[in-house]
Amino acid sequence: MAASGAARPSRRLLATERHREALAGYLFILPTFIGYAVFIIGPIFAAIGLSLTRYDMLSAPEFVGLSNYAELWSDRRLWAVYRNTIVFTVFAVLLNVGVGLVLAVLINRHMPPVLKYFFRTVYFFPVLVALAYSAVIWQFLYQKDTGVINYYLGFAGIAPIGWLNTRTWVMPAIILMDVWKNTGFFMLVFLAGLQNIPQSYYEAAKLDGAGRWQLFRFITLPMLSPTIFFNITVAMIGALQVFDSIRVLTDGGPGDASRSLIMYITEMAFQNFEMGYASAISITLFAVIVVLTLIQFRMGRYWVYYD
Amino acid sequence: MATTSRLDAQAAAERRTVRYDRLIDAAAIAVLFLGAAVMVLPFMWMFSTSLRLTADAFKLPPDWIPRQWHWENYAAVFQSSVPFVRFALNSSIVTSLVVVGQLVTCSMAAFAFAKLRFPGRNLLFFVLLASLMVPGQVTIIPVFIIMRQLGLVDSLAALILPSLISAFGVFLLRQFFLGLPQDLIEAAKIDGAGPFMQFARIALPLAGPALASLAIITFNGTWNNYFNPYIFINTWEKMTLPLGITVLRGYLNSGSIAALMAGVTMAILPMLVFFLIAQRWFIQGVTHTGIKG
Numbered sequence: 023m024a025a026s027g028a029a030r031p032s033r034r035l036l037a038t039e040r041h042r043e044a045l046a047g048y049l050f051i052l053p054t055f056i057g058y059a060v061f062i063i064g065p066i067f068a069a070i071g072l073s074l075t076r077y078d079m080l081s082a083p084e085f086v087g088l089s090n091y092a093e094l095w096s097d098r099r100l101w102a103v104y105r106n107t108i109v110f111t112v113f114a115v116l117l118n119v120g121v122g123l124v125l126a127v128l129i130n131r132h133m134p135p136v137l138k139y140f141f142r143t144v145y146f147f148p149v150l151v152a153l154a155y156s157a158v159i160w161q162f163l164y165q166k167d168t169g170v171i172n173y174y175l176g177f178a179g180i181a182p183i184g185w186l187n188t189r190t191w192v193m194p195a196i197i198l199m200d201v202w203k204n205t206g207f208f209m210l211v212f213l214a215g216l217q218n219i220p221q222s223y224y225e226a227a228k229l230d231g232a233g234r235w236q237l238f239r240f241i242t243l244p245m246l247s248p249t250i251f252f253n254i255t256v257a258m259i260g261a262l263q264v265f266d267s268i269r270v271l272t273d274g275g276p277g278d279a280s281r282s283l284i285m286y287i288t289e290m291a292f293q294n295f296e297m298g299y300a301s302a303i304s305i306t307l308f309a310v311i312v313v314l315t316l317i318q319f320r321m322g323r324y325w326v327y328y329d
Numbered sequence: 330m331a332t333t334s335r336l337d338a339q340a341a342a343e344r345r346t347v348r349y350d351r352l353i354d355a356a357a358i359a360v361l362f363l364g365a366a367v368m369v370l371p372f373m374w375m376f377s378t379s380l381r382l383t384a385d386a387f388k389l390p391p392d393w394i395p396r397q398w399h400w401e402n403y404a405a406v407f408q409s410s411v412p413f414v415r416f417a418l419n420s421s422i423v424t425s426l427v428v429v430g431q432l433v434t435c436s437m438a439a440f441a442f443a444k445l446r447f448p449g450r451n452l453l454f455f456v457l458l459a460s461l462m463v464p465g466q467v468t469i470i471p472v473f474i475i476m477r478q479l480g481l482v483d484s485l486a487a488l489i490l491p492s493l494i495s496a497f498g499v500f501l502l503r504q505f506f507l508g509l510p511q512d513l514i515e516a517a518k519i520d521g522a523g524p525f526m527q528f529a530r531i532a533l534p535l536a537g538p539a540l541a542s543l544a545i546i547t548f549n550g551t552w553n554n555y556f557n558p559y560i561f562i563n564t565w566e567k568m569t570l571p572l573g574i575t576v577l578r579g580y581l582n583s584g585s586i587a588a589l590m591a592g593v594t595m596a597i598l599p600m601l602v603f604f605l606i607a608q609r610w611f612i613q614g615v616t617h618t619g620i621k622g
Binding site: 040048051054055060062064129132141143144147152153154158159168202210214262284288301307308312 | 350351353354357358360361364365367368369371372374375378387389390391433434435437438440441442445446447448450453457460462463464466467468469470471472473474475477490491493494496499523524525528549552553554555556559560570571572574575578586589590593596597600601604605608611612615616
């Protein structure tokens with residue numbers, strides 16, 4: 023008792039100091055959380071609320087229950103844009119991550135540092151160029167009669183392809199440009215991942231007589247699996263929101279053949295002023311992203327290897 | 330005798346694999362050069378077209394290396410009734426305010442989450458992190474309604490305000506602050522420094538590289554953003570470059586594709602120069618995100 027009596031003043035001092043620290047902590051996060059409440063959390067709940075209404079921004083929102091969601095099922099165009107978005111996502115993720123991995127493995131081989139620097143710079147640069155600018159350039163490269171791509175394909179005896187105005191070729195064209203634009207990002211992340219693999223693992227395996235493919239399959243791939251996982255997640259969330267490139271290249275055409283989900287949402291909301299219905303669609307996208315991310319994390323347990 | 334010959338055979342086999350490895354290296358370099366050409370050609374086409382006479386714009390095969398030097402195409406961008414300078418100015422205003430804003434809000438919150446103790450800290454951080462899963466496009470309708478209520482539709486403020494905070498930025502900087510030795514903070518405390526002093530005098534000056542990474546990622550994302558201006562802005566006077574370029578495209582039409590490419594070249598140039606100067610930070614930023622994300 024006597025001892026604690028002596029300690030009391032300093033404990034009180036400590037308590038006020040702890041109070042001060044906590045107060046400072048709340049003050050420091052306040053700006054972030056104000057913005058968070060107004061522009062992220064608030065709008066999520068508002069979007070859920072709006073999806074239960076009919077609202078054209080002129081008259082007050084009218085509560086309609088789940089009827090917007092019921093309408094989704096019979097909306098033929100919605101199915102079409104969902105299909106486009108999923109096709110885009112599957113191929114964009116596979117190609118962006120796959121090509122990025124191949125490039126990183128190649129650049130990681132033995133070569134003069136100047137070359138490494140050069141390749142890294144060249145492959146990464148398009149990542150920094152706005153998708154909108156890339157699309158403005160590629161739109162001309164893709165032209166059927168005047169475009170550079172068809173001109174060179176002509177030498178291989180390939181008849182001019184209607185890249186941007188036929189249903190068959192419009193999605194491949196958009197995906198191809200996306201890979202050109204984005205794969206450098208994944209390459210760079212893979213390069214960092216490759217450099218984190220201890221060289222001694224390879225040497226030990228070589229002593230055991232492992233061949234090239236075995237080194238890649240049993241050392242590189244498992245050691246790289248967290249990076250692959252990260253890249254797939256990032257690529258997927260990005261691809262599901264594809265907008266800029268398609269808006270500039272084709273504006274969704276021909277017909278709805280290349281229209282993405284986000285384009286459809288903005289059309290419904292800002293051209294047709296069906297805010298409630300558009301909100302219901304965006305809630306479905308949100309749900310898809312959450313579910314896919316959770317599935318990814320669940321599946322990741324089986325193939326992602328952490329030290 | 331027997332052992333030496335076996336060693337010889339082993340050495341020969343090793344030499345063979347090394348030689349084979351060199352061959353693969355050479356093949357890798359060849360493939361990478363081919364791919365590099367694909368990466369660069371669209372930009373070369375853009376640049377050489379920007380210097381051609383409009384009549385030659387669709388010439389096939391195109392001159393990959395410019396042979397004509399019609400710099401007046403660049404002047405034409407400024408002389409057209411599309412306010413290109415205004416676009417560039419708007420982009421600069423929006424980008425610089427967003428970058429500065431995020432550096433302030435994110436570094437403060439990140440420091441608090443990394444180094445200050447307060448009840449609910451972990452829960453609040455988790456709640457913030459969860460929002461990384463929410464794409465901006467999903468919340469765009471309510472945010473648009475908010476902006477309309479505030480009378481900010483078709484103003485630069487609509488592009489700036491929602492971007493002044495970033496959950497990603499808080500996450501990135503928190504990782505950095507976590508790595509700062511606690512001893513530094515404790516020493517400052519003994520010298521009587523409160524939380525503000527610890528933040529401003531100790532943590533911030535050491536955070537240069539992390540702040541640079543965040544600044545660059547934010548700069549790039551904001552400078553290139555097309556979606557938000559597309560939703561919020563509808564007059565030329567308020568447009569930023571990416572949206573402005575697409576307006577320029579419609580306005581000049583295919584007749585003046587040379588001038589359009591001149592505009593695109595000028596819009597891309599700052600990014601190229603900036604990248605060549607600050608490449609280290611760009612790469613560090615991406616690497617940080619990838620490895621620690």
